[in-house]
Amino acid sequence: MDLAAAQQVLKTTFGYDEFRPGQKAVIEQVLAGQNTLAVMPTGGGKSLCYQIPALLFDGITVVVSPLISLMKDQVDALNDNGIAATFINSSLDYATIQSRLQELRAGDYTLLYIAPERLDSQQFIQALGQLPIKLLAIDEAHCISQWGHDFRPSYLALSTAIEQLPTQPQVLALTATATEQVAQDICQRLAIAPDHEVNTGFARDNLDLSVVKDQDTDRYILDYLKANQGEAGIIYASTRKEVARIATLLQQHHVKAAMYHAGLEDNIRRQNQEDFLYDRVQVMVATNAFGMGIDKSNVRFVIHAQVPGTLEAYYQEAGRAGRDGLPSEAVLIYRPQDAQIQHFFIDQSEMDDEHKHRSYQKLQVMSQYANTQGCLQQFILKYFGETSESCGRCSNCRDDREAQDITTNAQKVLSCVVRLHARFGKGVVAQVLTGANNQRIRDLDLKGLSTYGIMADQRQKTVTELVDFLTAAGYLQSVGGQYPTLTVTKTGVAVLKGESQVYRKTAQTVKQAAPVND
Ligand code: ADP
Numbered sequence: 197m198d199l200a201a202a203q204q205v206l207k208t209t210f211g212y213d214e215f216r217p218g219q220k221a222v223i224e225q226v227l228a229g230q231n232t233l234a235v236m237p238t239g240g241g242k243s244l245c246y247q248i249p250a251l252l253f254d255g256i257t258v259v260v261s262p263l264i265s266l267m268k269d270q271v272d273a274l275n276d277n278g279i280a281a282t283f284i285n286s287s288l289d290y291a292t293i294q295s296r297l298q299e300l301r302a303g304d305y306t307l308l309y310i311a312p313e314r315l316d317s318q319q320f321i322q323a324l325g326q327l328p329i330k331l332l333a334i335d336e337a338h339c340i341s342q343w344g345h346d347f348r349p350s351y352l353a354l355s356t357a358i359e360q361l362p363t364q365p366q367v368l369a370l371t372a373t374a375t376e377q378v379a380q381d382i383c384q385r386l387a388i389a390p391d392h393e394v395n396t397g398f399a400r401d402n403l404d405l406s407v408v409k410d411q412d413t414d415r416y417i418l419d420y421l422k423a424n425q426g427e428a429g430i431i432y433a434s435t436r437k438e439v440a441r442i443a444t445l446l447q448q449h450h451v452k453a454a455m456y457h458a459g460l461e462d463n464i465r466r467q468n469q470e471d472f473l474y475d476r477v478q479v480m481v482a483t484n485a486f487g488m489g490i491d492k493s494n495v496r497f498v499i500h501a502q503v504p505g506t507l508e509a510y511y512q513e514a515g516r517a518g519r520d521g522l523p524s525e526a527v528l529i530y531r532p533q534d535a536q537i538q539h540f541f542i543d544q545s546e547m548d549d550e551h552k553h554r555s556y557q558k559l560q561v562m563s564q565y566a567n568t569q570g571c572l573q574q575f576i577l578k579y580f581g582e583t584s585e586s587c588g589r590c591s592n593c594r595d596d597r598e599a600q601d602i603t604t605n606a607q608k609v610l611s612c613v614v615r616l617h618a619r620f621g622k623g624v625v626a627q628v629l630t631g632a633n634n635q636r637i638r639d640l641d642l643k644g645l646s647t648y649g650i651m652a653d654q655r656q657k658t659v660t661e662l663v664d665f666l667t668a669a670g671y672l673q674s675v676g677g678q679y680p681t682l683t684v685t686k687t688g689v690a691v692l693k694g695e696s697q698v699y700r701k702t703a704q705t706v707k708q709a710a711p712v713n714d
Pocket of ligand 1: 212213215238239240241242493
């Protein structure tokens with residue numbers, strides 16, 4: 197089987213002239229019989245990577261996908277395209293499942309979509325064992341890794357389930373979000389040779405990233421929507437209550453908005469989702485329950501009204517803008533109190549200590565993203581293990597404020613951190629520097645420190661922000677889980693020794709009037 201056949205299917209069945217980056221390489225490997233990991237950005241076109249081989253292979257391609265609510269739509273769309281596909285998940289009754297299995301045994305289908313939870317059942321694995329499964333495509337494969345941000349125990353059962361099948365199917369794992377560690381983990385668990393990973397890179401050149409701080413959230417959103425009238429977009433918030441509040445706010449301001457969260461009844465959720473998909477409403481206000489697998493190509497913006505818990509989740513959600521490749525925007529509105537909400541979610545969760553610890557660290561990365569003055573795209577790509585140039589498009593690259601030399605203030609902060617011997621976090625550091633005289637500072641006996649009160653002329657909030665900036669810029673490191681403590685990095689030590697300067701964009705530059713051309 198060769199690529200020409202795949203190209204033919206691309207054209208005749210799906211109506212596309214060319215493969216997108218990565219698709220060709222993935223399909224080529226799959227057709228050559230190799231287990232493969234495909235890492236492609238959201239909207240990159242992962243589905244075709246298994247749908248095309250499915251049509252070329254003898255036997256069945258089983259697609260494992262956590263998106264139960266979308267399975268029916270996905271399968272309907274394939275059927276409309278003349279492709280024999282079906283699905284089995286918990287929304288079906290026993291008799292229907294049995295009859296679909298019967299049809300599968302009779303060779304009626306090329307593609308079978310299943311939810312990972314199916315594999316928790318021995319009976320179902322046995323039923324799968326009776327089918328001629330050629331390819332097992334595992335969508336959202338990062339869910340298999342405990343290092344990932346969306347670990348799902350059912351995914352762990354996958355590798356055992358595969359081993360129990362009488363003939364081992366070929367595996368294609370797909371994800372839009374995998375750090376190097378997660379990619380390694382996926383390869384190891386699914387017996388994929390590391391050099392069979394196809395990674396198209398995470399850069400999304402049509403997505404302009406922005407971080408907005410110190411602005412009133414509601415005002416910002418309303419102004420944004422006014423400036424982008426008629427454009428479709430998603431606004432994410434962390435809690436159902438906040439989702440409902442923002443949706444009501446928008447409706448009061450005559451914006452056509454619907455909402456989506458797990459607390460709404462199924463039929464309402466479905467209706468709202470469809471209203472958004474078919475452009476009957478302009479804006480979807482949602483929790484992270486919305487979006488995985490939603491294929492709406494003309495989403496022009498994604499605004500996070502509250503910071504999410506991890507950079508992986510952020511980039512995945514932000515990436516839902518601009519799937520059609522046209523210029524789009526992703527805005528993060530950052531307020532420290534919203535990071536506290538995420539902190540609270542981790543506190544309250546039932547994760548084990550190690551997992552919690554990792555989650556706190558991921559949250560710190562998110563706060564660094566919000567506080568960096570470097571290129572935002574570069575920050576994200578670096579996190580996923582890629583080196584890149586500055587994008588020139590993000591809010592930091594576009595920031596034309598003049599950078600001020602803040603070395604003296606930075607040295608004050610850094611020396612205070614040194615004197616606190618890595619025992620405290622930014623709260624205590626800011627209190628000591630501003631000379632706070634509260635019970636905690638007295639109890640800890642910190643008033644005698646030489647750095648106590650050396651920034652008493654500044655507000656505690658200003659100093660805390662400076663600490664955040666120094667952390668994001670790599671002069672300080674925040675270590676630990678629930679109560680992270682600060683230490684000075686090597687770059688920070690160089691500043692303390694007077695070997696390098698620190699610059700920060702703070703004041704608005706007064707632009708010179710342009711000279712008149714004659
Ligand atoms: P992903 O799963 O990677 O997020 P999808 O597989 O849902 O992305 O594809 C996103 C969109 O891109 C879909 O509308 C799909 O039809 C379209 N698409 C996929 N491959 C191509 C291609 N080669 N040319 C044009 N459009 C494509």
